[in-house]
Amino acid sequence: MTKEEIIKILASDEPDFLEEVYARAYQVKLKYVGKKVYFRGIIEFSNICRKDCLYCGIRRSNKNLSRFSMPKEEIVETALIAYKAGYGSVLLQSGERADGEFIDFIEDVLKSIKRLTSKELGITLSLGEQSPETYKRWFQAGAHRYLLRIETSNKALYQHIHPDGHDYDIRLNCLKFLKDIGYQVGTGVMIGLPGQTLEDLAEDIFFFQREDIDMIGMGPYIVHKDTPLIDKYKIDSERNFSLGLKMIASVRLQLKDVNIAATTALQALDRTGREKGLKAGANIIMPNITPSEYRDKYQLYEGKPCIKEDALACDDCLKNRLLSVGEEIGYKRWGDSPHFFKRWKFAKR
Numbered sequence: 650m651t652k653e654e655i656i657k658i659l660a661s662d663e664p665d666f667l668e669e670v671y672a673r674a675y676q677v678k679l680k681y682v683g684k685k686v687y688f689r690g691i692i693e694f695s696n697i698c699r700k701d702c703l704y705c706g707i708r709r710s711n712k713n714l715s716r717f718s719m720p721k722e723e724i725v726e727t728a729l730i731a732y733k734a735g736y737g738s739v740l741l742q743s744g745e746r747a748d749g750e751f752i753d754f755i756e757d758v759l760k761s762i763k764r765l766t767s768k769e770l771g772i773t774l775s776l777g778e779q780s781p782e783t784y785k786r787w788f789q790a791g792a793h794r795y796l797l798r799i800e801t802s803n804k805a806l807y808q809h810i811h812p813d814g815h816d817y818d819i820r821l822n823c824l825k826f827l828k829d830i831g832y833q834v835g836t837g838v839m840i841g842l843p844g845q846t847l848e849d850l851a852e853d854i855f856f857f858q859r860e861d862i863d864m865i866g867m868g869p870y871i872v873h874k875d876t877p878l879i880d881k882y883k884i885d886s887e888r889n890f891s892l893g894l895k896m897i898a899s900v901r902l903q904l905k906d907v908n909i910a911a912t913t914a915l916q917a918l919d920r921t922g923r924e925k926g927l928k929a930g931a932n933i934i935m936p937n938i939t940p941s942e943y944r945d946k947y948q949l950y951e952g953k954p955c956i957k958e959d960a961l962a963c964d965d966c967l968k969n970r971l972l973s974v975g976e977e978i979g980y981k982r983w984g985d986s987p988h989f990f991k992r993w994k995f996a997k998r
């Protein structure tokens with residue numbers, strides 16, 4: 650699609666036109682990545698963060714929050730619960746740290762999970778910006794996918810929402826390191842950020858394409874009351890939600906063979922948001938399996954669903970919901986992005 654064609658989708662509020670777009674995106678999904686929905690159990694194991702992103706509830710300067718780090722045994726135990734439930738992979742996410750103790754800790758956790766699951770459980774990391782050496786160590790210890798959202802590909806907007814020592818080019822380099830090391834690489838953006846235009850969002854899609862990204866995770870921006878962005882801007886949640894679906898469909902139509910997540914932020918704004926995401930072209934769901942005692946301390950945004958539930962409490966509910974809307978679940982499979990294999994084959998030649 651041209652930029653104008655993408656903007657036409659993003660700007661539309663014509664139900665008939667949008668239904669047709671979602672149906673087309675769904676067909677493209679069936680053709681390029683298949684019908685199955687893959688689960689990644691997400692373990693949010695620590696809210697300690699060295700960064701201070703203006704939009705994020707666990708930013709360093711938020712003092713209305715007690716900080717936690719799950720012990721290694723508990724992280725591994727939670728991963729094993731997911732494994733036994735037939736999830737093909739888990740996602741380890743936390744605030745950003747890059748000290749030696751943390752790097753060793755993650756390496757240790759990765760090796761234990763791999764050992765205890767006969768290397769069967771796939772592990773994705775979402776631990777922010779790190780050195781190439783660290784990325785390499787974690788890859789060798791068993792992680793095979795990495796998520797690092799660019800948040801917005803508009804450099805000026807990026808700097809505006811990350812005034813604290815973040816640098817757009819460093820983040821971009823991280824994505825390149827990750828790809829070179831051999832990770833399947835995911836990125837994504839927040840949708841409906843203050844000051845973000847439809848043109849920016851269309852450019853985000855071209856960014857994913859240019860950077861040859863394997864996996865996309867995007868969600869509506871949602872305010873958090875303990876962040877600096879709350880006071881300055883009025884956010885239209887309904888608009889952001891529907892933009893979220895339109896972005897999923899546009900990315901599916903444009904990139905075709907990538908994995909796309911129906912993210913929790915969609916569910917935060919609409920009870921059946923994730924199911925709607927799947928119908929608009931997404932093929933990945935990330936059920937939260939963090940033990941319940943930690944969940945309320947990991948609120949990146951407000952209204953995060955299911956914060957009182959425990960590890961697999963959401964599992965049955967989710968399965969029933971998916972089956973009821975005619976989706977199929979891919980158990981015990983990593984559900985890798987087909988795009989990765991094409992990219993890798995090509996790169997190796």
Ligand code: 5AD
Nearest residue numbers: 704705798839869870871873949950
């Ligand atoms: N609204 C929506 N998404 C958010 N994230 C962080 N804060 C918010 C917010 N207020 C997203 C960022 C980050 C991911 C882990 O969570 O995109 O990369």
Ligand code: FES
Nearest residue numbers: 698700702705708
């Ligand atoms: Fe922790 Fe942005 S606030 S990485």
